[in-house]
Amino acid sequence: MGEARLQRARDDASSFGSLGSRGDAQTLRSREGQRSDARTDGQVFSGVDDERLFSELRTRLFARGEATRIGRYRLMHRLGAGAMGEVHLAFDDALERPIAIKLVHAHLADPRSTARLRVEARALARLAHPHVVHVYEVGEHDGRTYLAMERIEGGSLREWLGSEPGPPQAEVLAAYLAAGRGLAAAHRAGIIHRDFKPDNVLRGVDGRVAVVDFGLAALESGEGGPSAPGPTDESGAWPGGLPTQDRSSEVAGTPAYMPPEQFRGQADARADQFALCVSIYEGLWGRRPFPRRTLAEVLRGRVDWTPAEPPRDALAGWLWPIVRRGLEADPGRRWADVDALLAAIEAGLARGRRRRRVALAGAVALGTGLLGGVAAAWWSAAPEVEACVAVARELDDTWAAESRARLGERFAAAATGAGRGWLADSEASVVAGLDRWRGRWLTAREALCEARAGGDPVVLDRLGRCLERHRDGAGAVVAALLGGEPEVLRAAPAAVQRLEDPQACAREARQGGPPEPPPAQADAVQQVRRQLAIAEAELFTGRTEAAWTKALPLATEAEALGHAPLTAEVALTLGRVALVRGRGAEGFERLEQAADAGEAAGHDRVVADSWRLLAMSAVTETPDLAAGRRYLRRAEAASARIGLDPATEARLGFVRGNLALLADELEPAVDRLRVAAAALVEQDDLLYASHAASSLGTALLERGEPEAARVEFERALDQRGRVYGPRHPEVARAAYNLAQVLRASARAGADHEAQASVLLRRAVDIWQGTDEAMTLEAGRAGFVLAQLELDAGRFERAVKHAEAAEAVFAAVLGPDRIEHAEVAALLGTGNYFLGRSQAAVAALRRAVAGHAAAHGARDVYTASFRVALGWALLATGELAEARVELEAGRAAIEAAGGVGCEDSTDARLGLTAVDLIAGEHARAAARLAEFDHAPVGELDRVTFALLSGLLAVRRDPASADGAAAMGRAREDARAVAGGEAMLAVLFDSVHATTDERRLAGG
Secondary structure, eight states, X not given: OOHHHHHHHHHHHHTXXXXXXXXXXXXXXXXXXXXXGGOBTTBOOOHHHHHHHHHHHHHHHHSOOOOOEETTEEEEEEEEEOSSEEEEEEEETTTTXXXXXXXXXXXXXXXXXXXXXXXXXXXXXHHOOTTBOOEEEEEEETTEEEEEEEOOSEEEHHHHHTSSSOOOHHHHHHHHHHHHHHHHHHHHTTOOOSOOSGGGEEEETTSOEEEOOTTGGGGGGGSOOOSSOOOOOTTSSOTTOOOOSSTTOOOOSOGGGOOHHHHTTOOOHHHHHHHHHHHHHHHHHSSOSSOOOOHHHHHTTOOXXXXXXXXXXXXXXXXXXXXXXXXXXXXXXXXXSHHHHHHHHHHHHHHTOSOHHHHHHHHXXXXXXXXXXXXXXXXXXXXXXXHHHGGGGGGTTTSSHHHHHHHHHHHHHHTTSTTOGGGGGGHHHHHHHXXXXXXXXXXXXXXXXXXXTTOOHHHHHHHHHHHHHHHHHXXXXXXXXXXXXXXXXXXXXXXHHTSOOGGGHHHHHHHOOOOOOOGGGHHHHHHHHHHHHHHHHHHHTTOHHHHHHHHHHHHHHHHHHTOHHHHHHHHHHHHHHHHHTTOHHHHHHHHHHHHHHHHHHTOHHHHHHHHHHHHHHHHHTSOOHHHHHHHHHHHHHHHHHHOOOHHHHHHHHHHHHHXXXXXXXXXXXXXXXXXXXXXXXXXXXXXHHHHHHHHHHHHHHHTTOHHHHHHHHHHHHHHHHHHHOTTOHHHHHHHHHHHHHHHHOTTOOHHHHHHHHHHHHHHHHHHHXXXXXXXXXXXXXXXXXXXXXXXXXXXXXXXXXXXXXHHHHHHHSOTTOTHHHHHHHHHHHHHHHTTOHHHHHHHHHHHHHHHHHHHOTTOHHHHHHHHHHHHHHHHHTOHHHHHHHHHHHHHHHHHHHOTTOGGGHHHHHHHHHHHHHTTOHHHHHHHHHTOSSOOSSHHHHHHHHHHHHHHHHHHOTTOHHHHHHHHHHHHHHHTSTXXXXXXXXXXXXXXXXXXXXHHTTO
């Protein structure tokens, strides 16, 4: 039994599985903390500046030269420099957008501080909060750390506060409340700012407020300062930089905003709270709460930390006690956290509202669809800061502290079930995803509130309805999760990833929308839409049949109402559900109907979503290149009509890359998928990012770059683990599918098999720790792993995995499924090589019977299993039956491939062995003479040499040729995986004597 058996197992295993923003916003002010020895005529230069300027000069003089780059970013010009680094305007060619690059000064790059900065920057990159400047990447350039950041058009809060005329108190407080929300979100992610102040808060030209420079103050901790402390300048910093006790001190920050403990090197979230309160005080009342002091006075304990009372005004009457608590010298007496501080301020705003009726009208209008005259009246009213701050409570019934705590309890309870401990890993990513959605919804909702005065009522009305739709969708998902069913919690990470981005509503509202229903039908239409949101939540949380049951009757209700946009929305949901139910043709039909209905109703969002889903399915579920290209063109056109948001563009890029891969256009496939993968990560769409990384790995594999492919596959699994948790069955499924890609590659080789084996082991290990160990995919993973172990000659492991797969197949498959025969063949092969001939015969009889029932007795595959059974019978000494199986197998194989074809080698060698054992030497010699040359397969070559040697020795015990042939068989066997095991079985089968074994070196 040689190559044919192992190759057949390989073929069977390979058949399983499938892939189923005003420009100087980030400028660092050179006056603050900048060291005198770094000045040259008031300007600071760096090696990067020299390189960039030289590049520009060379280009102008000689019309050549490449732009200076940091990583993949092309530098445009420097925006500014400060104590901690330089900020450059740069351009990301891959994603075609401007960004800001902060390059940290080389003298601050001690390993400890740099390592901490990298950790915090990576945490910020995952935060993605609307009131925190988004960090895209942290890297190193010429030994210096750099951060690639979101570019915000605008200036700092200090610049805004200093403008003439200055902003009103209400706007100042609203700006700091927004900045506080950014601080609080960072604290929840374990990130401390250490240098919060107006200079480190940006205000965009669109009014957006975002905190920048988290953790950078810590970089100054390794630098010594002047020996004699002096007074601070007007910005609150010491002109020569912050002095420290010694060069190992952890003191860092801007003194005017620092609490007492920070001067002693202790800075936690409560220090940021203190700095926020100093900033609020300064912004509202034009001065700081503490007198100027020197470092020596602070360190000697001579500073009075009692803050000065602000001027008496209407705002101070209720706000000062709240801010005063945040300015306590003792950290333990401050607010518990920034969230508590903000909640106290928002409660005070709510209590002090003078226009409560207007605010209530606005909240009611949003809750009921923002329709008709009520909405128009609300938009015409000028907003007050307290009314807009209060919108945060509009999500109290959707996702807030109470629901967060309840969800934690649900995960904890579900994780105690047998084989469900892995569920505990999912809670963090689900909570983080919902928190991220909440932050983005509130930012959009606050913008809607602040836009009431002077805004276009029609556009604002559309925006409100869009946000309401998003809130209903998220509320339905949260309600499903709070049910606590394990199957729902299992799907929770993906469900949260599928929530729509509320900030896309602004673009959609500006571009227009479908007509609203007549007032008399408004409530009925809204009710259907809410039921539709519930059906989609069922779909997203894994209850597909429940989703279908809930959505199907809504089509009749929509038709009865006669509101065409609603009919299109229901068709879209039904198409989506049909695809997940595995009814591809029906899903495609319903999605095309949804697109047609959306076109007729002027519902561009439904049109865009329908074509995008069709394009996605055409490249991932039912590969169809022509249809995929046609759907993609329509999806791009429809998306452009409503405004192409970054998240949708990234997903369409994923489709473009997969279409190129489907067309075997590997170069564009790699380029497009690489851009799409990066964009999806930037959008925190890690689930799609993992799919993009998998596709990119496949393209690289087909392009002949296995190492680069391996990196992408590992990235895909890491991203999947970050979404679900490392022990989640979905991670196992991803590992299994990637292993299948490796094994199915046209360039498959030993390296691919080794990588596939690692991935399959990871999948099996995960599944064995879950309640899904008995799923079909787990069985198939064990099956393929068994085959790989057979190939490597590890027969005990092969049998173990095959037995596990057989148990799964027996539990989940009907008795007529071919998988039973396939796994029996693996068991028979493994047991044969282990010398367990009776077990091998029993398993191979099942394999023959199963394949004969499925494909017929004369099928080539059935015949090959009869040959394997003949070898196993030979090992048990049943010569007559062995001869019958071997001859029948040979006849069927040669009927298909011709007499003496290579595929019949195994059968012919088996019959030679039968003749040799029976003492029919002439007949055995005649069979060997049929071979013009030694067989090609390694194991077949070992068998051929052994049988030739034995025949010669048994005819003439002194035959030198026979002894040489047998020695060659042993030598060849040692070089082949499983060769020596097979040789041992052959010796036993042919009743080799001690002398014959000795001649073969045994």
